[in-house]
Amino acid sequence: MAKWQVNLIVLWVGQFLVMAGMTMIVPFLPLYLQELGLHDPHSVATWAGVIFAGNFVTSFIFQPIWGGLADRYGRKVMLLRSGFGMAIVMTLMGFSTSAWHLLLLRLLNGTVSGFVPAGVALMSATTPREKVGFAMGTLQSGSVAGSILGPFLGGLLAEWIGFRNIFFVTGATLFAASLLAAVLVKETFDAKKALQKPKQSMLAAFNELRRISQLPSLYSVTFLIQFSLLSVMPLLPLFVQQLHGQDEMLAFYAGLVGSVTGFSNMIASPIFGKLSDRIGPEKILVTCLLGAAVASVPQAFVHNVWQLCAARFFLGIFLGGLLPTVNALIRKYTPNGMESRSYSFNTSALAAGNMLGPVVGGAISGVMTIQQLFLVSAVLLLINGLWARKSILLRQKSTHPPS
Template sequence: MDSASPAPSSRQKAAFAFIFVTVMLDMLAFGIIIPVLPHLIVELIGGSMAQAAVWVGAISTMFMLMQFIFSPVQGTLSDRFGRRTVILISSFGLGVDFIVIALAPTVWLLFVGRLVSGICAASFSTANAYIADIVPREKRAAAYGALGAAFAIGFITGPALGGLLGHISIRLPFWVAAGLSLINFCYGFFVLPESLPAERRSKRFDWSHANPFGALVLLRRYPQVFALASVYFLINLAQFSLNSTYVLYADYRYGWGTQAVGYTLAFVGLCSGIVQAVLVRRLMPKLGERRMIMIGLPLCVVGYLFFGFSSVGWMFLVGIPFLCLGGLSGPPAQALMTQQVDPHEQGRLQGALSSLASLAGIFGPALFANLFGLFISDHAPVHLPGIAFLLAALLLAAATVLADYAIRHIHLAQPADQQTPPSLHGELSPIADVVTHDHLPHHQQESSP
């Protein structure tokens, strides 16, 4: 919006804050069960931790599979029926499902509950589409940075809160997650306005667009978006090198226990939050989307190289800021993609991107964990504990080359139908200014996940 735009109303601030909280709760709901889920499974099956590990792997894979399948479904539904309805149903469904999980008497009911959680937690794609609806092109990277900060906050607090609550009762984290989701639903029911006017919605719900592979066809219609989406996939795939091997790697190479691992994960989350909530907003006006992307990706490569080659713990810690600075590339890339897609297809775009991230989550953990196990085994072609991180660095080097190609050929002109619609100049348009003011708590101020 221009400088003449009126100050954001309390209702508009609350709408943006609700999207922020929704994303944070999705991540919190994912992280809060990490410390307690294996123990709950052991309790339910009456077996060993080894048997529980099999169930944990199956549940994690199926959770990501549900995300892969239903992210485009939610995105397409939001294009047809509006963002508000889909977000509220997801929040309500997530709350009810956590109650079911908290009461689950068998591991199979727990398994089914996590499948439903994966479906409901797919609302992240709709939240991204909401931001694309209400925030002008030049401020979208800052807005996506706010969502990235929400992701980081959930990543920091989720496992810590789950461990604290689980020490009191192994089922208490699920009750707390249920309460937070249901409170979020009630809050959103009264304060969240619809961001997609009826005249800008899709005329019908098309199943060919809603299935994950059909949603990806959308990306092929926009060549530069397809290239940037491929970069997005490579970034997410590389990230699972850290998710799937870090605990074992830190113990094997540095002798770090659970406390040291927890501190370093908190450090990762803190650095990520600073990058997403502060640096992107401050650097975007000076550098622009394209330079931010081409600065962030090489820094991420450096971070993974530190991880892979560090023989002592302090060198590994040096790599964390580099890795987190790589987060400078994500929000501007996402903003560029929204600028190339028609307004009535923003939900499909975000659904397709969420599906790509989920697809990385289906295959990434097994890929990196098996590589780590192979290269520390007696059958290893060479002893290389950091192989997972070195492969991640290679993937991001390829992503850098691909991103350079994409941004050199991306369409610079603003499509006519991408201009801010008249319906957003009234009640909703000032929401965009929220991302450039200090309306959220200081650690949640926007700047561009």
């Protein structure tokens, strides 16, 4: 088995464990806050939102810094720094005694985070160019699988061992993923050569990368993907309640609707990745953006939960070709030696979309229904697809990737 294939298997398992561990807290975060002494429903909801977003705020700021260090000292070093660092922080969350403690630790977690983007950068640097699409798609499926099963496992563990102990389980999971990567992942990195290059500030690196016109376009695509998709998330459980009514199965159906896109995403990601290696990632990206725009429309016209599940499963198929293709294109157009910084700027764009999408969606929910938000999301994805066609696909013939 080739080195890149071993790396892919290990990093797939690692990203699955990391994302499963990170999302285990999602189902019970408001309940854990009640255990810490908050009882007013408005206070619980406010703190839960702030604490959840805190991770993305510091991640947005620090990812480019870690990316610059990865290009100088190696991607595997940054992978292990992040994995073991998050393992410690998540374990400390189990000792929290107030909402403030939890918020500060979430901010710290965002500061040290970066296992997934470091894994993507390492995988892209060690994979043959003709296999990058397949590798990115497969790696994405591991993250998505972890994101799907994490909340489910978290809900089960909350019943069995209590809220606080889940943080200890999560810390152990992150430690196991990092230890696996430390032992099995191999990276060919010339540290002496990297250190001989002149140091470059984050701003200077961004200015160099933005001169490659496709890269700012790809960062914009990433932001708009996350923003348009997550803008409906705060209202999705309420929409399920509206369709299904209030009964004992409501939580199950809300979880099903929230995760069904992940299942189709997980299935489609490796397929689109392999296809992008054959016909080009530019075509796959534009096709999936336009397909996601079309697939978003039926959600606005469903009359029951099963129709909504079918519509979101259909949407997830096209979502499976988006972020892996963006990652493959970033590798294609990024100069050698700057891969980690380039991916880190994309991670910041992703974090910004994760932050602003739910906030804006929740803020405008007073003037728009979720059906209208589905249509707005479709329009944003359509604009995104047309923008990607103009700024990336049509420039492909006249622009050669840097060597």
